[in-house]
Amino acid sequence: MSFDWSVVWDGRYLFLQxxxxxxxxxxxxxxxxxxxxxxxxxxxxxxxxxxxxxxASFVEFFRATPLVLQIxxxxxxxxxxxxxxxxxxxxxxxxxxxxxSAFNSETFRAGIKSIRQGQVNAALALGMSRLQAMREVVLPxxxxxxxxxxxxxxxxxxxxxSLVSVIAVADLSYVAFKMRADTYRILEVLTAMAVLYWxxxxxxxxxxxxxxRRFKVTE
Amino acid sequence: xxxxxxxxxxxxxxxAKALAMTLAVSFGSMLVGIVVGTFVAIGRTYGGRIADIxxxxxxxxxRAVPVLVILVWSYFAxxxxxxxSLSPFVAAVGALGLHLAAYVAETVRAGLTSxRPGQMRAALALGMSRWQAIKQxxxxxxxxxxxxPLGSLLVIAVKDSAISSVIAVPELIRQTQVLVSNTYxxxxxxxxxxxxxxxxxxxxxxxxxxxxxxxxxLGSS
Numbered sequence: 001m002s003f004d005w006s007v008v009w010d011g012r013y014l015f016l017q018x019x020x021x022x023x024x025x026x027x028x029x030x031x032x033x034x035x036x037x038x039x040x041x042x043x044x045x046x047x048x049x050x051x052x053x054x055x056a057s058f059v060e061f062f063r064a065t066p067l068v069l070q071i072x073x074x075x076x077x078x079x080x081x082x083x084x085x086x087x088x089x090x091x092x093x094x095x096x097x098x099x100x101s102a103f104n105s106e107t108f109r110a111g112i113k114s115i116r117q118g119q120v121n122a123a124l125a126l127g128m129s130r131l132q133a134m135r136e137v138v139l140p141x142x143x144x145x146x147x148x149x150x151x152x153x154x155x156x157x158x159x160x161x162s163l164v165s166v167i168a169v170a171d172l173s174y175v176a177f178k179m180r181a182d183t184y185r186i187l188e189v190l191t192a193m194a195v196l197y198w199x200x201x202x203x204x205x206x207x208x209x210x211x212x213r214r215f216k217v218t219e
Numbered sequence: 220x221x222x223x224x225x226x227x228x229x230x231x232x233x234x235a236k237a238l239a240m241t242l243a244v245s246f247g248s249m250l251v252g253i254v255v256g257t258f259v260a261i262g263r264t265y266g267g268r269i270a271d272i273x274x275x276x277x278x279x280x281x282r283a284v285p286v287l288v289i290l291v292w293s294y295f296a297x298x299x300x301x302x303x304s305l306s307p308f309v310a311a312v313g314a315l316g317l318h319l320a321a322y323v324a325e326t327v328r329a330g331l332t333s334x335r336p337g338q339m340r341a342a343l344a345l346g347m348s349r350w351q352a353i354k355q356x357x358x359x360x361x362x363x364x365x366x367x368p369l370g371s372l373l374v375i376a377v378k379d380s381a382i383s384s385v386i387a388v389p390e391l392i393r394q395t396q397v398l399v400s401n402t403y404x405x406x407x408x409x410x411x412x413x414x415x416x417x418x419x420x421x422x423x424x425x426x427x428x429x430x431x432x433x434x435x436x437l438g439s440s
Contacts, residue, residue, distance in 0.1 A: 060421060061417060063424075064374070064416070064417050064420035064421040064424060065378070065413050065416045065417050065420065066377075066378040066379070066380075066381035066382070066392070066416055067378070068381045068382055068384065068385075068392065069381055069392055069409070069412060069413055069416060070413075072392070072409055073409050073410070073413060076399075076405040076406070076409055077405060077406045077409050077410065080405065080406050081406060155282065155283075159283075159284070159285035159286070160285070161285075162285035162287045162288060163285075163287060163382070165287070166385065173285070173287060173288060173291075177291070180295070186295050186296055186299060187296045187299045187300065190291060190292050190295055190296040191292070191296060193288060193292075194284060194288050194289075194292050197283070197284045197285060197288050198280060198283055198284050200283075201282075201283030201284055201285075202279060202280065202283040204283065205279050205282045205283045206279065
């Protein structure tokens with residue numbers, strides 16, 4: 001069997017464009033899903049029952065269904081029921097943001113709840129105001145606890161962006177699938193795609209491990 | 220609504236088969252993941268430095284590369300190297316299983332190292348072999364502690380089985396697409412499939428939580 005790796009080199013600019021889209025989707029989704037997750041987390045902790053319930057249903061629903069299906073649903077169903085026409089990229093972004101916001105909200109909720117009430121009481125007893133106690137005692141520890149989970153979510157998000165290729169968003173995987181169809185150099189193109197994903201993802205996975213070690217909370 | 224019921228009524232054996240395929244891919248990949256993952260974890264924990272580095276590389280690679288990429292590569296590129304083709308089902312169970320195995324391995328390793336090293340030494344001092352000690356002392360305790368993360372991995376296995384639609388495994392999403400292309404009921408059918416997935420995944424997640432609360436005391440040492 002003969003291999004012809006020149007197709008990979010000839011397609012280097014296409015691969016680069018794909019990587020650009022993958023990185024853009026990852027960064028944009030996380031940038032929107034952090035505020036989204038915070039809002040959901042506060043809604044779940046808010047003192048109104050119907051609001052709690054609505055936020056909880058949203059979170060549970062997006063956590064218990066496959067992301068591919070959410071993307072298909074946003075692509076084929078959203079235009080029909082809401083009568084809005086969005087580009088494939090915007091649709092993909094909506095699907096990803098809803099999904100990751102749901103996961104982030106659980107992370108934030110756990111982070112806020114993990115700080116024992118005694119710490120706030122102690123801060124108040126030391127003469128701090130409620131705001132000071134929140135800012136100086138609770139939030140720094142909560143951030144430290146949330147960071148490792150957020151980092152893990154970041155890496156799964158980076159991997160999950162590949163699923164937007166099912167609605168023809170030109171990310172790294174879609175570009176490779178298209179190049180495979182155009183050139184018939186299946187093994188070369190798919191291997192190049194896998195290697196590129198590895199080169200991008202492996203350092204991130206290692207960084208996450210480091211963050212987990214670095215921010216391990218000991219009270 | 221009536222249109223959806225008519226379509227489902229006319230096609231229910233078709234959709235039942237699709238559901239069975241989704242469950243087969245999910246449980247198949249979970250089985251592969253648990254078997255491979257457990258051995259990888261044992262190798263990394265007790266196998267010495269070289270095994271730790273090699274298996275660690277495998278785990279980190281699987282954590283770095285998307286499932287879709289592993290799946291598509293195994294189905295389309297691997298047969299060219301190996302010289303024989305794979306059925307979509309085998310490729311899906313293999314690729315999803317090997318991906319999941321990395322996460323199982325991390326979970327099992329955390330469970331194994333959470334059992335105090337004194338217990339291993341005590342077992343060895345009592346004359347057990349290393350393998351006996353792992354099998355009879357360490358694993359049973361670690362298993363209980365690993366139950367909640369393994370439960371969430373089962374939910375992930377069901378959700379990831381949906382990705383096998385990309386290589387035309389006739390599971391729920393693939394067959395929904397077939398029905399949509401015949402009937403144009405995209406809204407109704409995709410929503411129906413969404414609910415089916417929710418009905419499978421949500422009780423699993425909740426059930427694992429509940430089971431764990433009953434069993435948690437067995438894992439304390």
